Amino acid sequence: MTKKLLTVLSVLLLSAHLHAQPKLSENIVVITMDGLRWQEVFGGADSLLSFDTAAAYSTGYIGEKFWAPGADARREKLMPFFWSTLRKQGVLLGNRNYGNNFNNANPYWFSYPGYNEIFTGYPDTAVNSNDKIPNKNETVFEFLNKLPEYKGKTVVFGSWDVYASIFNEGRSGLLVNDGFRDLGGKLNEKQVWLNRLQYEMPAIFHGGERLDVATFQIGFEYMKVNKPKLIYFGLGDCDEFAHAGVYDAYLDAAQNFDDWIRQLWEYIQSTPAYRDKTTILITTDHGRGLAEGGNWKHHGQRIPEASEMWMAAIGPSVKPVGEAKTKQQAYQGQIAATIAALLGKQFTPAHKPLPVLKLD
Numbered sequence: 001m002t003k004k005l006l007t008v009l010s011v012l013l014l015s016a017h018l019h020a021q022p023k024l025s026e027n028i029v030v031i032t033m034d035g036l037r038w039q040e041v042f043g044g045a046d047s048l049l050s051f052d053t054a055a056a057y058s059t060g061y062i063g064e065k066f067w068a069p070g071a072d073a074r075r076e077k078l079m080p081f082f083w084s085t086l087r088k089q090g091v092l093l094g095n096r097n098y099g100n101n102f103n104n105a106n107p108y109w110f111s112y113p114g115y116n117e118i119f120t121g122y123p124d125t126a127v128n129s130n131d132k133i134p135n136k137n138e139t140v141f142e143f144l145n146k147l148p149e150y151k152g153k154t155v156v157f158g159s160w161d162v163y164a165s166i167f168n169e170g171r172s173g174l175l176v177n178d179g180f181r182d183l184g185g186k187l188n189e190k191q192v193w194l195n196r197l198q199y200e201m202p203a204i205f206h207g208g209e210r211l212d213v214a215t216f217q218i219g220f221e222y223m224k225v226n227k228p229k230l231i232y233f234g235l236g237d238c239d240e241f242a243h244a245g246v247y248d249a250y251l252d253a254a255q256n257f258d259d260w261i262r263q264l265w266e267y268i269q270s271t272p273a274y275r276d277k278t279t280i281l282i283t284t285d286h287g288r289g290l291a292e293g294g295n296w297k298h299h300g301q302r303i304p305e306a307s308e309m310w311m312a313a314i315g316p317s318v319k320p321v322g323e324a325k326t327k328q329q330a331y332q333g334q335i336a337a338t339i340a341a342l343l344g345k346q347f348t349p350a351h352k353p354l355p356v357l358k359l360d
């Protein structure tokens with residue numbers, strides 16, 4: 001055997017060894033923004049929508065705050081944390097300009113089927129409405145919450161009042177704080193104030209959905225006080241503002257989302273209970289249509305592009321590949337098994353979930 005071949009073999013063995021022992025996480029944070037398009041994540045403010053002279057929103061505001069010539073500069077303006085820290089230390093999937101595709105596997109392309117797919121790992125065609133039907137399928141959070149290390153340390157905070165059904169609160173016993181709902185238990189002064197504040201904000205979505213700032217702050221304060229091991233933030237402002245056709249507010253919501261993830265990451269990396277052992281997974285429940293013909297406002301089966309999505313991750317279990325540019329097809333349904341795998345567990349629900357996504 002030549003010396004060169006030996007060197008090649010030892011390098012191969014070393015990399016095989018490293019891959020055999022991916023660094024596990026002890027905590028997982030999942031954060032989703034309902035209906036935030038991959039087009040904005042990877043390209044910033046859309047050029048057609050930013051200069052639409054017939055728009056019912058302020059293109060002047062968009063021009064000042066979000067516009068720059070060139071998609072790279074625009075995405076950095078819109079989501080500065082994604083395109084600095086997360087790009088350097090994490091991974092971003094779903095830039096279709098490189099053939100890196102991330103999609104819904106379910107055929108519906110709206111919210112409950114999407115969240116069901118993310119958290120149960122199975123694109124169940126029986127989950128086909130947004131009605132408040134307690135989910136028959138087990139989520140990976142429900143599964144993990146049965147294990148001693150996660151029992152009572154698995155929590156869900158959501159803006160939309162359907163999360164209690166998606167996570168089957170009654171059966172799973174998870175702490176779910178969604179819609180307009182007080183956080184219970186022993187509370188500090190800030191938590192009492194946040195409980196009240198959610199009702200004093202404008203209820204602009206005219207239903208059971210509060211503004212994301214209430215959801216995020218209630219969840220973030222709970223995280224600081226209680227140190228849960230599995231935490232989900234389900235946010236929704238982007239979807240609501242897109243349906244309402246207000247692109248300026250949609251962009252603002254995307255930027256707030258980016259900054260909340262920065263705050264979460266900085267908190268995680270400065271807190272011993274979380275530092276270097278917590279991975280954040282970030283995604284959406286579905287895509288939306290193109291700017292042309294106003295289809296960006298809509299999603300669902302009628303809109304051909306509405307299954308096009310994205311996903312990002314940062315943490316010790318994630319290889320820092322940055323913006324993924326390899327041809328690949330991945331699905332949101334792979335996230336459930338991946339959450340368990342990152343913790344060194346295997347998720348085996350009644351319906352076999354889609355395979356683990358390789359992030360290490």
Ligand SMILES: [Zn+2]
Nearest residue numbers: 034035111285
């Ligand atoms: Zn949705």
